[in-house]
Structure formats: structure tokens, C-alpha cells
Amino acid sequence: MKALKELLNPKQLDLTINRLCYQLIENHNDFSQSVLIGLQPRGSELSKIIHKxxxxxxxxxxxxxxxxxxSFYRDDFRRRDTPITVxxxxxxxxxxDKRIILIDDVLYTGRTIRSGMDALMDFGRPKSVEFLVLIDRRFSRQLPIQADYIGRTVDAVASERIKVIWDGDSGHVELNTMEQS
Amino acid sequence: MSELSVPHLLGIKYLTPEDIELIFNTADNFKDVINRPIKKVPSLRDITIANLFFENSTRTKLSFELAEKRLSADVINFSASSSSVKKGETLIDTVNNILSMKVDMVVMRHPNPGASVFLSERVDARIVNAGDGAHEHPTQALLDSYSIRERLGEVKGKRVLIVGDILHSRVALSNIFALQKLGAEVMVCGPRTLMPKYIESLGVRVEYNLDEALKWCDVANMLRIQLERQDIKYFPSLREYTMMYGLTMDRLDRLNRKDLVIMHPGPINRGVEISSEIADSNQAIILDQVENGVAVRMAVLYLLAEQIKHG
Structure with a gap:
């Protein structure tokens, strides 16, 4: 059984993304020396919307x-129940020498972004790397990682799942709770 | 689908079309990787792979070794010419000795057909067949079909001609299986003496006249005459073979087939099965095949390694 709670409705999500965009502009001016990079698969949609x-x-x-x-940099290769989809x-x-902004939808354990930094360095040596995330699940980190731009901070326990659902340029964020039997 | 249906790559005949698609889609990503400034990924850093070559090989061995290193695997190499095989050791003993050194995967080339199947039933490691006698050479067939897909968009519905020594060729057999699974039509062409009996039962067309065959196909895969495998003379002279079955620019001009895609698994005998002019032309995708070989082998090793659960 799953109980459902809406964390961000489409209007709130829209406002949050707008705020994140203006925060980026404050720090990156005309973006001539910056590159937005979405982490596949779930950060890609958010990065495209922010880019647009x-x-x-x-x-x-x-x-x-x-x-x-x-995928090729993950630390759970051969340790998962389901194979990694590349x-x-x-x-x-x-x-x-560029200023990179890595973008993902949810920051949870920090392991994906760790893989992302390794993957990024194989393309060259950026001047700096920042991290933008729509939802930060604090208290769930397994690595010493934090985001520079945060849409919404959420306190959630391990049995809860946060899902960002996109519908074109819009979307909403849900919190699903696996009820204990 | 994101997992292979088989625990080993023993031959194309054991793969499903979905397996082949998965290998190709994964190879697309690895082709990206090998064209980056840093051409390797850490995926297989805790995997050890033994390359056991009981038969001579240059390009396949190099290609596998490069694929393994670009996946960050540890690699050990073994060749029969400098080993205890010469002292009378059996295949299983040789391999079990190597596996005792904690090897996870074995890439093996062997002169006996079925050697890799035999091994897979008796040892606890993932086996990749890198050629077993005149039986199969699955990674070559995969990279050939991958190269056709890359050049022509898809393999389905394409007409592919395989020319040469079909009788002794593991490349031909694996190619026939792979192309058919991907929905291509296959024709084989060569001297009657080098055509296996009952080859039609595999569902391929057979043509003995190269001109007629070239008029039919979209892709021509020219095989090398494997003199080292021929125990008797199958044709009077190389010169006569070249006249009948050699691919030259004059022949393509005469047939007006400058659009044909030309492939060759290497090593090329220039001036025998293919002229230098064609081998070096834009029609030939021979060097693309070599590059794709590394990406396809990385995909195979990665997907098989994924099944070896940690711990």
C-alpha cells in the first residue's frame, strides 16, 4: 500500500525552477564560461527545462x-538486484576550464553524483563543479556531499520514495510511503 | 531488456535477437567512450580476465585486450606456443590452473570446434569464444553486423553477401546466424569446392558466379582464403581464384555497383580476394570494423561481467 503526498504541485514546481534559474544567473552572468549538465536518466528532463x-x-x-x-562509473555495478540500464x-x-553545473532531480545517498564527478573528469578538467538538485533528502547521505542549489529540502525516511513526474515543461513532485504491515 | 539471456558468449546461435540489440546499444555507448580524451571507464576494475589463445591471433587478441583494459579489468595473457600445453597438459587442467589464480572470465580461441562449449560446462568462469576451429567466431559476427547497422542504419531487410572460403570459415557461420537473427537476407558465394554441403539448409542463398551475386547484394563481406586450414588443394591457383572471385574496381565499374558497402574481417590478402584500390576506398568499412570491434567486445564483456554477482 502506498500513501501519496504531493510535495510540490505544478505551480510550486514552476516557481522553484524559476528561483533556481535566477540563482544560477546571479553566479554565472552570461553563462559564456559555464556548461549545464544533466545526469542521466532522471536529471536530464530538469536540466533541459532549466536550459530552456x-x-x-x-x-x-x-x-x-x-x-x-x-552507468559505467557507478559503485553498485554487480551489487544490484536489477541490471543497470545504460x-x-x-x-x-x-x-x-569551464564552470560546470551538474543537475539531478533528487539528492539522496550522494552516490550518483559521486559517479557523475568521476565521469565528468574523463572529459577534461573543469574550472569548477557545482551541483543543482530539485529535492534534497537530507539525513540520508552516505557520502560527504552537498548541493549548491536546492529546490526543496525534504526529511524522509528510507522506506519513503520521492518521485518527480514530468509532463512536458511542467510537472509535480510526490512522496510515496510504503506502509508498514 | 538490460540483461543478456546467456551466461557465456559461446556462439551467435545461442543468442536471441534481443541479446544482439542489447549488445549493440551498449556498444554505442562504449564507442562514445573510446573516442573521449580519457578512453576508459572503471566498470570492471575488480574483474580479472584471462585471454587463452591456443591458436595464433593478432587482431582479435589485441582487440580483446584493449577492450578489457578500457574497462579497467586486470588481464593475463596465455598463448599455447609458450605454455605447458606443449608438455601434454589437458585443456581443463590448463584452465583450472589459471582459474585457481582467481580469474573471473576467460576469452578463448581454440583450434577445436566446440572447445568453448566444452569448457563452459566444466569450469566456473564466464567464457567468451574468440573463435573455435571452423565453428563460430561470435564477436567478429557481432562487430560485422554492428558495422552494417552503423553504415546503413539497420541490418533488417539488407542483402548481405559473403564471398570466399565458406567451408573453413567460422566468420561465415557466425555471420549467417547473426544476420538472419537481425532480419537480413544472406547469400554465400565461392568455388564449389569451398562451399559446405547442405549450406542451403541454413536458409542462405548460394551463388557460384560473383557478378550475379554482386548485382543482388547491398553489402559484400570478402573472406580471406585460409590456406593454413586447407589440407588439400581446393582450387588450381590463387591467380585463378582472383580471376573468378577477386573483388576489383573494374568488376564494380562493369556492374555499376559503386554503392556497395565492402567489408573484410582481416587480415587482407591484397590482390587476392580484394584489390588494394577497393580496400582503400570509401566503399570499404574495413577499418571501421576494427574500431567497432573494440566497442562491441567491451559491450560483451561488460554485460557478461554484470552477471557475476559481487562477493
Whole structure:
């Protein structure tokens, strides 16, 4: 049985993403030295939406964007019940000496972003790496990792699942609870 | 689907079309990896792979070794010419000795057909067949079909011709299985003496006239004449073979087939089965095949290693 709670409705999600965009603009000016990189598979949609909004807000179609798959860098290869599904990596621009913003939907144990940093370094040596996340599940970290830009901080226990559901440029965030029997 | 249906890669005949698609989709990602500034990933860093080559090989061995190293696996190499096999050790003893050194996977080439199947039933390691006699050479067939897919978009519905020594060729047999599973039509062409009896029972077309065969196909895979496997003379002279079955620019001009995709599993005997002019032309995807070989072998090793549970 799953009880469902809406953490962010479509309007709240929209406002949150807008705020994250303006926070990015504060730090990255015209983005000429910056690259947005979505972590596959679940960070890709959020990164595309942020990329599109930044282009609209800045009226600058030149903002760099890519998608990064971390499958080959994961630390749970051969330790999972289900096999890892490999996705594509699409980074068309140079990342050497650039300011990278890694983007994912939920920060939980920190293991995905650790893999993401390893994967990123194989493309070059960025000047800096920041991390943007829509939902930060604090108190669940297994590695010393924190995000630079956070949409909403959530206290959730291990039996709870947070799901970001996208519908085009819009979406909402759910908290599903596995009820104890 | 994200898992292979088999625990070993012994031959194409044991794979499903979905397995082949999974290998290709995974190879696409590895092809990206080997074109990056840093051409390796850490996936197999706790896996040890033994390359056992009981028969000579240059390119397959190099390709497997590179694939293993680019996956960060530990690699040990063994070749029969410098081993205790010469002192009378059996295959199982040799392999069990190597496995005692905590090896997880074995890539094996052996002159006897079925050697890899035999081994897979008797030892506790994942086996990859890198060629067993005149039986199968599955990774070569996978990289050939992958290269066709890359050049022509898909394999399904394409007409693929295999020319040459079909009788002694494990590449031909594995290619026939792979191409058919992917929905291609296959024709074989060569001298009658080098055509296996009952080859039609595999569902392939047979043609003895190269001109007629070239008019039919989208892709021509030119095999090498394997003189080292031929116990008797199967044709009067190499010169006569070249006249009848050699691919030259004159022949393609005459047939107006400059659109054909030309493949060769290597090593090439220039001027015998294929002219230098064609081997070096844009029609030939021979070097693409070599590059794709590393990506496809990385995919096979990665997907098989995934099944070895940790601990």
C-alpha cells in the first residue's frame, strides 16, 4: 500500500525552477564560461527545462548544455538486484576550464553524483563543479556531499520514495510511503 | 531488456535477437567512450580476465585486450606456443590452473570446434569464444553486423553477401546466424569446392558466379582464403581464384555497383580476394570494423561481467 503526498504541485514546481534559474544567473552572468549538465536518466528532463528557461530569460541561445550517463562509473555495478540500464552521454562542447553545473532531480545517498564527478573528469578538467538538485533528502547521505542549489529540502525516511513526474515543461513532485504491515 | 539471456558468449546461435540489440546499444555507448580524451571507464576494475589463445591471433587478441583494459579489468595473457600445453597438459587442467589464480572470465580461441562449449560446462568462469576451429567466431559476427547497422542504419531487410572460403570459415557461420537473427537476407558465394554441403539448409542463398551475386547484394563481406586450414588443394591457383572471385574496381565499374558497402574481417590478402584500390576506398568499412570491434567486445564483456554477482 502506498500513501501519496504531493510535495510540490505544478505551480510550486514552476516557481522553484524559476528561483533556481535566477540563482544560477546571479553566479554565472552570461553563462559564456559555464556548461549545464544533466545526469542521466532522471536529471536530464530538469536540466533541459532549466536550459530552456535560461535561454528565454537571458535571451541567449548560446548557453551550453549536455547530458551525462554515469552507468559505467557507478559503485553498485554487480551489487544490484536489477541490471543497470545504460543511457547515452551527449556532451558536444569542451568542458576544459569551464564552470560546470551538474543537475539531478533528487539528492539522496550522494552516490550518483559521486559517479557523475568521476565521469565528468574523463572529459577534461573543469574550472569548477557545482551541483543543482530539485529535492534534497537530507539525513540520508552516505557520502560527504552537498548541493549548491536546492529546490526543496525534504526529511524522509528510507522506506519513503520521492518521485518527480514530468509532463512536458511542467510537472509535480510526490512522496510515496510504503506502509508498514 | 538490460540483461543478456546467456551466461557465456559461446556462439551467435545461442543468442536471441534481443541479446544482439542489447549488445549493440551498449556498444554505442562504449564507442562514445573510446573516442573521449580519457578512453576508459572503471566498470570492471575488480574483474580479472584471462585471454587463452591456443591458436595464433593478432587482431582479435589485441582487440580483446584493449577492450578489457578500457574497462579497467586486470588481464593475463596465455598463448599455447609458450605454455605447458606443449608438455601434454589437458585443456581443463590448463584452465583450472589459471582459474585457481582467481580469474573471473576467460576469452578463448581454440583450434577445436566446440572447445568453448566444452569448457563452459566444466569450469566456473564466464567464457567468451574468440573463435573455435571452423565453428563460430561470435564477436567478429557481432562487430560485422554492428558495422552494417552503423553504415546503413539497420541490418533488417539488407542483402548481405559473403564471398570466399565458406567451408573453413567460422566468420561465415557466425555471420549467417547473426544476420538472419537481425532480419537480413544472406547469400554465400565461392568455388564449389569451398562451399559446405547442405549450406542451403541454413536458409542462405548460394551463388557460384560473383557478378550475379554482386548485382543482388547491398553489402559484400570478402573472406580471406585460409590456406593454413586447407589440407588439400581446393582450387588450381590463387591467380585463378582472383580471376573468378577477386573483388576489383573494374568488376564494380562493369556492374555499376559503386554503392556497395565492402567489408573484410582481416587480415587482407591484397590482390587476392580484394584489390588494394577497393580496400582503400570509401566503399570499404574495413577499418571501421576494427574500431567497432573494440566497442562491441567491451559491450560483451561488460554485460557478461554484470552477471557475476559481487562477493
Amino acid at each position: 528557461r535560461l535561454i528565454d530569460i537571458q535571451n541567449n541561445p548560446e548557453i551550453n548544455h549536455g547530458l551525462l550517463d554515469v 543511457n547515452s552521454t551527449e556532451i558536444k562542447c569542451e568542458i576544459e
